[in-house]
Amino acid sequence: MPNPSPTVVSTAASAGFVGAIGNTPLIALPKLSAALGRTILGKAEFLNPGGSVKDRAARGIIEDFEARGLLAPGGVVVEGTAGNTGIGLTLVGNARGYRTIIVMPDDQAPEKYGLLRTYGADLRVVPSAPYTNDANYYHEARRVAEATPGAVWANQFENTANRDAHERTTGPEIIAQTGGALDAFVAAAGTGGTIAGVGRALKAYDPKIRVVLADPYGSALFSYVKTGELAADGDSNAEGIGIKRIVANFKDAPVDDALRVDDRTLTEMAHWLVREEGLFVGGSAALNVAAAARYARTLPAGSTVVTVLCDGGDRYRSRLYDAEWLRENDVVPQATDLSFL
Numbered sequence: 001m002p003n004p005s006p007t008v009v010s011t012a013a014s015a016g017f018v019g020a021i022g023n024t025p026l027i028a029l030p031k032l033s034a035a036l037g038r039t040i041l042g043k044a045e046f047l048n049p050g051g052s053v054k055d056r057a058a059r060g061i062i063e064d065f066e067a068r069g070l071l072a073p074g075g076v077v078v079e080g081t082a083g084n085t086g087i088g089l090t091l092v093g094n095a096r097g098y099r100t101i102i103v104m105p106d107d108q109a110p111e112k113y114g115l116l117r118t119y120g121a122d123l124r125v126v127p128s129a130p131y132t133n134d135a136n137y138y139h140e141a142r143r144v145a146e147a148t149p150g151a152v153w154a155n156q157f158e159n160t161a162n163r164d165a166h167e168r169t170t171g172p173e174i175i176a177q178t179g180g181a182l183d184a185f186v187a188a189a190g191t192g193g194t195i196a197g198v199g200r201a202l203k204a205y206d207p208k209i210r211v212v213l214a215d216p217y218g219s220a221l222f223s224y225v226k227t228g229e230l231a232a233d234g235d236s237n238a239e240g241i242g243i244k245r246i247v248a249n250f251k252d253a254p255v256d257d258a259l260r261v262d263d264r265t266l267t268e269m270a271h272w273l274v275r276e277e278g279l280f281v282g283g284s285a286a287l288n289v290a291a292a293a294r295y296a297r298t299l300p301a302g303s304t305v306v307t308v309l310c311d312g313g314d315r316y317r318s319r320l321y322d323a324e325w326l327r328e329n330d331v332v333p334q335a336t337d338l339s340f341l
Contacts, residue, residue: 017095020049021059022169026177026306029289031276035338038296041182042289042309043174046281050091051084052311053170057193058088060165061154062096073097076151080104080141082190082240083112084311085156090121101148103141105129108239111315131245157247162193163200170194171201174306183303184210186259186292188241188284189221192250194308199254213258214291214307216266220244225258237263237319237329240310241284259291264331266290268340270313270320271333280313283320293341 024047029040045053065071077093078101079086086102093100102121104113105128116123124144129135138157145153156162174182185202187195199211215222217234219242224230232244243250270286273279281289285308292307299305319325326332 017049018059018092021055023173024048029277032293036293036296037301038299039304040292040296041304041306043306044309046309046312050088052088053194053308054084055088056165056169057085057156057162058092060161061159062092064161065152070152071098072150076101076148077154078141078145078148078151079154079156080137083108084240086116086121089154090116090119094120101144103137103144105137109316109319111318156191157249160248162191163197163249166194166197167200171198174198175205178304180205181304182209182306183299184212184295184305186212186214186288186295186305186307188214188288189243189250190241192247192253196249196253203254210256211254212295213255214288215258215260216242216287217260217262218242222258222260225255238266238283238287259294261287261290265340267320267331268333268335281309282311282313282316285309285311290341
């Protein structure tokens, strides 16, 4: 009996957890696409090893610190986050031998706090406060980093290693996976790193590809794209997306247009996706898909629109998928079709 062929270890496998970040599938949404007469594709970032698109930023930020000699073995990474970036930084930090201190506001889904504690982060939860208040989690993270020996502050909003990671990886992956045959890219902005980085890569490849912001109510970016003025309207329960200031990652992002999506539409789409497409995703992903569908309708039949499936629904089971929470927030899904779009 012949000897079996030797096992070949891939580069990603040999690079461990960090090497497995990226190269996520581009998933077609066949029922949604058929209903629209346009192709909607979702970049499945929930399949990153840390479970979200923020794994890319975490890797990019930590590797940039390493390249600049700012992180020594046993060093500390500090960040203020709605959850996913903290999770990514903690897991990349674990793999690289760094400790993490994560500062979060107290109004996020409880599943994220639980995961961070399980992963070993030093989690510090602070009362929710607007950015203009010095007690805001962002400012608290900066103070913690300044007071901690050997620490670096990830500063995902202003640190353009975030945007650069997407320009270097996510954008080129989308181009390769579509063969460059896409008409628009639609995505929300939390730090702006994803839409700016991907947008820069797509525009460098083909300036005709449209880059469109998907924004929740309560954010000021929709107004900024449309009018040049920062103005927020309404509010949203969406987590980790929507901001009221222009940060370094979003500044000069090549955004052509913007759409706004309300919480009911977001919720209807989340439940529609799991029921009809088998995709169990979080609120930002559902908002992205709803915005991509609405924008696709403005394009010629047969057009292709790519969006981002940021994370999975398991991190939001106690909210977006909980019957009592849905009733309390008056967003119980009611549609049996796509009439909510």
